[in-house]
Amino acid sequence: MERLNDEGQWIVLMGFMVCVGIFFLAVIIAQSTVVGQTTSEGVLEFPKNDIQDLRSEVIEIAKRGGTSSLKADLKTLSMARKNAVVECSITPGAVNDSYYEYTRIILHFNNGVTEFDETFLLSRPKTP
Amino acid sequence: MDERAVSESIGFIIIFSIVVAGIGLVSLYGYPMLLQHQIGADERTMEQTMITIQNDIKLLTYSNVPYKDTALRVSGGALTVYDMADSHQEFEFKCWNGTDWEELHFSPGELRYVSDQGTAIISFENGAVVKRQQDASGSVMLAEPRWFYDNRTKTLVIFQMGLAADRDLSLNGIGNLQMSRLNEPDVYELSYGPTEVKVKYTPDGSNDYSQAWHNYFKGSSIIPGGLDDPGDGYYVIDGVSRVIVKQYNITVTNI
Numbered sequence: 001m002e003r004l005n006d007e008g009q010w011i012v013l014m015g016f017m018v019c020v021g022i023f024f025l026a027v028i029i030a031q032s033t034v035v036g037q038t039t040s041e042g043v044l045e046f047p048k049n050d051i052q053d054l055r056s057e058v059i060e061i062a063k064r065g066g067t068s069s070l071k072a073d074l075k076t077l078s079m080a081r082k083n084a085v086v087e088c089s090i091t092p093g094a095v096n097d098s099y100y101e102y103t104r105i106i107l108h109f110n111n112g113v114t115e116f117d118e119t120f121l122l123s124r125p126k127t128p
Numbered sequence: 129m130d131e132r133a134v135s136e137s138i139g140f141i142i143i144f145s146i147v148v149a150g151i152g153l154v155s156l157y158g159y160p161m162l163l164q165h166q167i168g169a170d171e172r173t174m175e176q177t178m179i180t181i182q183n184d185i186k187l188l189t190y191s192n193v194p195y196k197d198t199a200l201r202v203s204g205g206a207l208t209v210y211d212m213a214d215s216h217q218e219f220e221f222k223c224w225n226g227t228d229w230e231e232l233h234f235s236p237g238e239l240r241y242v243s244d245q246g247t248a249i250i251s252f253e254n255g256a257v258v259k260r261q262q263d264a265s266g267s268v269m270l271a272e273p274r275w276f277y278d279n280r281t282k283t284l285v286i287f288q289m290g291l292a293a294d295r296d297l298s299l300n301g302i303g304n305l306q307m308s309r310l311n312e313p314d315v316y317e318l319s320y321g322p323t324e325v326k327v328k329y330t331p332d333g334s335n336d337y338s339q340a341w342h343n344y345f346k347g348s349s350i351i352p353g354g355l356d357d358p359g360d361g362y363y364v365i366d367g368v369s370r371v372i373v374k375q376y377n378i379t380v381t382n383i
Contacts, residue, residue: 044183045186079285079372080315081192083190083274083285083287083374085278085281085283085285087280087281108278108280108281110276110278110280111276112274112275112276112285113274115278
């Protein structure tokens, strides 16, 4: 009886290895959609511009002396348009040194995903 | 090598029976397992699709985008839109104004996926994506709504998302989900000084997600430590000085 030719066995073995490799690649690809989604959500939901806009407005209000009605408007507008709870307090002349007078600005922003708090000292030269 | 008693036919019979047994095993056990796997994959895909829909609704509501259009594939089941008027579940808010309870009732409508072969039911309900199994009492929240309590200003912010459809809509296969939000949200703002706010979820009797909402209210998402649960169905949060409830109406134009 003729003996079996077993010289091609490594081809079968390589086939198995390639199969296992493709399987793992498929698992990685399946995971990548989930990762991409959560990452893009994180980027989309971070309210960078909302905080920057609010900050610049509040600093502008503080430069003009800190009128209270503008702060109330800011609070209402933030809730209506950005769905964020905003609170700011402006204290002119909170800190003093020989050359400058500082206005203390305390800023609070919370939109349910991101909470941001900042205390900021705005300097103004004292008139001699 | 001694090759007496070696027969080709016996070898063939052995190899052939191994092959037949292999085919039999695969069709008996392997194929049903494969189908089961397919059902599981369909349900998982649908979970992700629901989260995508939730993201679209977030854009429609929080980001003030008027129209949104999503291509989606619903396999292994059907996705149905339930209008706010047809929904049986209800969210109730109560706020003590010093002399009386001010009440606010809201039926959010629902986007519901029901698996054909499997047992999963996945819903978009009032901003959350929730899932349960048919014939089982538990439920789980896959993605939470964005309700929050700001501890510094003692402000409780609640977003309600109602779905409206002017006719019965349902999808099986590949389709396009068109949604719009053209009206300003109804805003209820109550500020009575430090007060008590109660929240209650009344489930749809045939599709009960109360466990998922219970876990959400009791978990640390709204406030660290969760809302109090006195056991009467209401979840209580105390010391709230400003309550804002925003009700968005999202219209599903086509699916």
